[in-house]
Amino acid sequence: MGSNETTQRITMTPAARRVIEAAERLFYERGIHAVGVDLIAAEAGVTKKTLYDRFGCKEQIVVEYLADRDERWRVFLADHMNAAGPTPAARVLAVFDAARAWAAQHGHKGCSMVNAHAEISDPAHPAYPIITGQKRWMLTLFTDLAGEIAPEQAGRLGRALMLLHEGALVAEGLSIFPDAIGQAREQAQAVLAAA
Amino acid sequence: MGSNETTQRITMTPAARRVIEAAERLFYERGIHAVGVDLIAAEAGVTKKTLYDRFGCKEQIVVEYLADRDERWRVFLADHMNAAGPTPAARVLAVFDAARAWAAQHGHKGCSMVNAHAEISDPAHPAYPIITGQKRWMLTLFTDLAGEIAPEQAGRLGRALMLLHEGALVAEGLSIFPDAIGQAREQAQAVLAAA
DNA sequence: CACACAGTATACCGATCTGTATAGTGAAGG
DNA sequence: CCTTCACTATACAGATCGGTATACTGTGTG
Numbered sequence: 344m345g346s347n348e349t350t351q352r353i354t355m356t357p358a359a360r361r362v363i364e365a366a367e368r369l370f371y372e373r374g375i376h377a378v379g380v381d382l383i384a385a386e387a388g389v390t391k392k393t394l395y396d397r398f399g400c401k402e403q404i405v406v407e408y409l410a411d412r413d414e415r416w417r418v419f420l421a422d423h424m425n426a427a428g429p430t431p432a433a434r435v436l437a438v439f440d441a442a443r444a445w446a447a448q449h450g451h452k453g454c455s456m457v458n459a460h461a462e463i464s465d466p467a468h469p470a471y472p473i474i475t476g477q478k479r480w481m482l483t484l485f486t487d488l489a490g491e492i493a494p495e496q497a498g499r500l501g502r503a504l505m506l507l508h509e510g511a512l513v514a515e516g517l518s519i520f521p522d523a524i525g526q527a528r529e530q531a532q533a534v535l536a537a538a
Numbered sequence: 539m540g541s542n543e544t545t546q547r548i549t550m551t552p553a554a555r556r557v558i559e560a561a562e563r564l565f566y567e568r569g570i571h572a573v574g575v576d577l578i579a580a581e582a583g584v585t586k587k588t589l590y591d592r593f594g595c596k597e598q599i600v601v602e603y604l605a606d607r608d609e610r611w612r613v614f615l616a617d618h619m620n621a622a623g624p625t626p627a628a629r630v631l632a633v634f635d636a637a638r639a640w641a642a643q644h645g646h647k648g649c650s651m652v653n654a655h656a657e658i659s660d661p662a663h664p665a666y667p668i669i670t671g672q673k674r675w676m677l678t679l680f681t682d683l684a685g686e687i688a689p690e691q692a693g694r695l696g697r698a699l700m701l702l703h704e705g706a707l708v709a710e711g712l713s714i715f716p717d718a719i720g721q722a723r724e725q726a727q728a729v730l731a732a733a
Numbered sequence: 734c735a736c737a738c739a740g741t742a743t744a745c746c747g748a749t750c751t752g753t754a755t756a757g758t759g760a761a762g763g
Numbered sequence: 764c765c766t767t768c769a770c771t772a773t774a775c776a777g778a779t780c781g782g783t784a785t786a787c788t789g790t791g792t793g
């Protein structure tokens with residue numbers, strides 16, 4: 344649950360966890376191609392031998408990095424939505440609140456999926472379905488919530504919320520204006536009120 | 539006009555132009571760090587000596603790549619906006635039409651500025667002001683147009699249009715749903731109508 | 734006890750990376 | 764005529780890349 348079923352995963356030993364944690368920090372901050380496996384191993388306090396015993400290749404570290412982020416984001420989001428109660432409008436706004444809290448915790452460099460996509464050209468890359476899978480999942484989430492508010496406009500409303508959300512992550516990452524996610528939340532509220 | 543004034547530019551000889559053209563294609567498709575200067579030189583039909591005589595270092599190629607894209611986008615956008623006439627609402631919609639036409643011409647991998655930002659960690663990087671400069675310029679454009687429609691809401695409307703626009707580029711790049719830019723255009727129309 | 738297994742430490746491989754050096758060509762311009 | 768300059772061709776340097784090899788340690792379990 345959370346990660347794509349067709350994606351191959353690895354055994355999560357303690358050393359493997361430290362590798363993922365180091366990779367998440369480094370990949371997100373500096374980019375995937377800019378970070379070498381030697382650095383990841385050093386930052387994780389793990390030898391390259393161990394790293395390759397667990398992951399096999401760098402590509403797999405990227406896969407685990409994205410799958411782990413995706414998984415943690417969905418748990419994080421579920422917590423925020425549950426705390427917001429059953430009202431669909433409140434749950435929509437909770438998504439934006441979750442995004443803001445997530446950015447505060449994990450850094451303001453935009454969406455790791457979008458950033459990874461910028462560096463991955465091949466659609467056959469094993470990380471590809473994780474990236475597109477998360478985005479499609481988010482669209483479904485928005486569309487389902489929109490359907491509880493205005494069933495006959497679910498598609499249009501869901502896509503509008505998705506556009507605002509993605510735009511907010513980019514604007515927040517590039518610091519185009521202050522509190523971009525909060526601004527998007529306001530706009531989402533207006534869109535729902537109009538429907 | 540178009541590019542940042544503080545950014546250092548190079549002499550555009552024919553060989554330099556071919557380098558930029560090759561770099562634009564390769565950087566956008568595969569990412570900046572994934573593309574080496576040897577490949578750029580080969581694709582441009584230029585020796586590495588010439589490449590380094592013109593640009594000095596790879597970083598400068600990145601700068602010219604982004605500055606050139608920015609410049610060409612602004613011209614492209616100006617053409618579309620002028621063709622749309624003087625009505626501010628029509629000019630706003632023309633931005634989305636221009637974005638759609640641009641994507642059709644240049645490929646659907648999202649915004650090159652956003653993608654470049656994913657690979658550039660250091661804010662002191664010479665390409666940084668080009669990236670943020672373009673986004674701030676776009677926000678000003680939207681805000682100014684919004685000011686002609688509803689002066690007292692210019693800020694909020696401008697930011698809303700910006701969010702929709704950035705979201706559209708991401709959604710288009712990741713193919714989350716068909717014609718994301720067109721959907722954003724519709725949403726922009728609704729936002730303007732409500733104001 | 735023996736064995737599997739997660740781990741350390743270190744050295745190495747071939748490829749590729751950014752960037753430089755050397756030598757020479759062809760054309761424009763005072 | 765001779766300098767300047769944009770360019771080709773090729774070879775190379777030093778670093779770093781992803782990935783492998785060898786040898787060993789500690790620990791828990793059948």
